Amino acid sequence: MRRLCVFEDEKYCNLYPLTFLxxxxxxxxxxxxxxxxxxxxxxxxxxxxxxxDYLSPTFKKKFPTAPINDLGIxxxxxxxxxxxxxLVVDSAVEMSGPEEIGLCDGDVVYARVNRKTAxxxxxxxxxxxxxxxxxxxxxxxxxxxxxxxxxxxxxHNGRIIEQxxxxxxxxxxxxxxxxFSTVYGEEDLVWVAQSAEVQPFVVIDTTHGPVIIDxxxxxxxxxxxxxxxxxxxxxxIYGANVRxxxxxxxxxxxxxxxEESIIHGYTNKYHEGFLGHSYLAEWVNLGALTTNSDLKxxxxxxxxxxxxxxxDSNETKVGCYIGDHTKTSIGTFFNTxxxxxxxxxxxxSGGILPKFVPSFVWFLNNRFYKGYGFNAMLNTARAVMARRxxxxxxxxxxxxxxxxxxxxxxxxxxxxxxxxx
Amino acid sequence: MTSxxxxxxxxxxxLLGINESQITDDxxxxxxxxxxxxxxxxxxxxxxxxxxxEMDEEAALQVKTVGKAMEFxxxxxxxxx
Numbered sequence: 286m287r288r289l290c291v292f293e294d295e296k297y298c299n300l301y302p303l304t305f306l307x308x309x310x311x312x313x314x315x316x317x318x319x320x321x322x323x324x325x326x327x328x329x330x331x332x333x334x335x336x337x338d339y340l341s342p343t344f345k346k347k348f349p350t351a352p353i354n355d356l357g358i359x360x361x362x363x364x365x366x367x368x369x370x371x372l373v374v375d376s377a378v379e380m381s382g383p384e385e386i387g388l389c390d391g392d393v394v395y396a397r398v399n400r401k402t403a404x405x406x407x408x409x410x411x412x413x414x415x416x417x418x419x420x421x422x423x424x425x426x427x428x429x430x431x432x433x434x435x436x437x438x439x440x441h442n443g444r445i446i447e448q449x450x451x452x453x454x455x456x457x458x459x460x461x462x463x464x465f466s467t468v469y470g471e472e473d474l475v476w477v478a479q480s481a482e483v484q485p486f487v488v489i490d491t492t493h494g495p496v497i498i499d500x501x502x503x504x505x506x507x508x509x510x511x512x513x514x515x516x517x518x519x520x521x522i523y524g525a526n527v528r529x530x531x532x533x534x535x536x537x538x539x540x541x542x543x544e545e546s547i548i549h550g551y552t553n554k555y556h557e558g559f560l561g562h563s564y565l566a567e568w569v570n571l572g573a574l575t576t577n578s579d580l581k582x583x584x585x586x587x588x589x590x591x592x593x594x595x596x597d598s599n600e601t602k603v604g605c606y607i608g609d610h611t612k613t614s615i616g617t618f619f620n621t622x623x624x625x626x627x628x629x630x631x632x633x634s635g636g637i638l639p640k641f642v643p644s645f646v647w648f649l650n651n652r653f654y655k656g657y658g659f660n661a662m663l664n665t666a667r668a669v670m671a672r673r674x675x676x677x678x679x680x681x682x683x684x685x686x687x688x689x690x691x692x693x694x695x696x697x698x699x700x701x702x703x704x705x706x
Numbered sequence: 707m708t709s710x711x712x713x714x715x716x717x718x719x720x721l722l723g724i725n726e727s728q729i730t731d732d733x734x735x736x737x738x739x740x741x742x743x744x745x746x747x748x749x750x751x752x753x754x755x756x757x758x759x760e761m762d763e764e765a766a767l768q769v770k771t772v773g774k775a776m777e778f779x780x781x782x783x784x785x786x787x
Binding site for chain 2: 650654
């Protein structure tokens with residue numbers, strides 16, 4: 286039987302800080318992660334993973350029986366290698382077939398490799414293995430959706446929610462739905478899960494796409510949810526205006542206005558304030574009135590800080606990308622295309638924040654600070670996670686410590702910028 | 707030449723908005739001088755800037771009084787200059 290290998294290539298750093306604590310295929314688009322979509326297409330396949338070494342201990346906890354970074358396994362069976370950045374929908378490559386490599390703009394999207402060919406390679410990492418098989422197997426160019434930058438996830442999100450809704454195969458109202466609430470548009474385009482609840486005075490607008498309200502989610506009064514949108518498990522929507530192309534949850538608390546955004550689990554944006562074309566990782570908390578710009582006043586294309594410099598997004602609508610465990614104070618304002626690292630504490634002072642905030646810093650009164658230090662940041666994370674009956678494992682702490690070291694230089698550069706001497 | 711002690715007091719005075727004459731070595735940053743949590747972060751940065759030193763933030767934030775801050779800073783200056 287051919288083994289499925291999901292791998293990260295070197296472009297994971299285009300998606301920093303969102304990929305600091307997770308493999309690239311654990312990023313979300315639509316109702317699920319990229320990995321969930323890959324596995325959905327290859328049900329029952331034996332799977333192995335290739336991720337950055339420093340992610341291996343935390344990722345192993347999620348897939349305890351799957352081989353991770355085990356190069357020895359590559360020569361033991363026929364393989365289907367899938368790039369973890371591939372947004373696989375319903376047109377994934379077949380598991381069986383002749384040896385072949387699919388390339389998109391030079392990047393390996395998939396590789397169907399027989400055991401004998403794999404055994405001829407002697408690589409000490411997956412990137413070298415991929416290079417070696419390129420010279421042994423015929424390649425073909427394909428046009429597909431390979432996630433290269435954070436805005437790709439946002440741009441595809443609405444369409445993928447629709448596809449996920451179709452894959453789900455569920456519709457209708459199975460849970461509680463107040464008679465004082467309404468579906469505006471086709472009722473078949475709503476799924477309210479059995480343990481979900483839609484309270485009075487809620488409008489579900491399906492005129493532009495489906496709305497999925499997953500198990501345990503509660504939509505509180507005066508909320509409006511416009512499809513395509515996904516409200517994840519145990520998520521509470523507090524009188525919010527959730528606009529098209531938004532995927533939230535699980536376990537989020539959301540208020541204010543959210544448009545075309547992806548919000549990972551356990552992240553809160555309880556209060557008023559606008560979030561648009563943005564991607565928030567886990568355990569982020571946005572204080573009341575925190576707002577981001579997703580469009581420049583001159584309607585020009587937005588530049589985003591990627592891999593140490595500004596990159597043209599070629600997009601006019603770009604919000605903010607915020608790493609895990611970052612918190613904002615009341616009244617924090619993000620500029621168009623802002624990137625914020627993990628475990629930051631941002632205090633709004635009336636102005637707009639810098640377009641790049643490195644990980645593990647405080648920002649207040651228009652300059653960067655070291656804050657209370659790494660251990661205090663961990664303690665804050667522990668306190669926050671305990672509120673949702675979660676905890677930081679030793680592996681999580683070690684990973685964060687590694688990222689703290691990895692990001693030291695960019696942090697020191699930012700800290701020095703604010704100093705007069 | 708202004709002493710380290712005087713410079714520390716000037717920084718504290720400027721940042722917390724307190725007359726230098728009211729700041730003694732025994733003054734507790736929080737209890738006597740009313741420093742908020744955010745101001746303690748700013749104080750560490752201001753001392754680093756004033757004395758061109760790098761302070762260990764976790765250790766520095768354990769310092770409770772102006773006198774202890776002076777000792778802490780003198781030690782860092784001796785090690786780093």
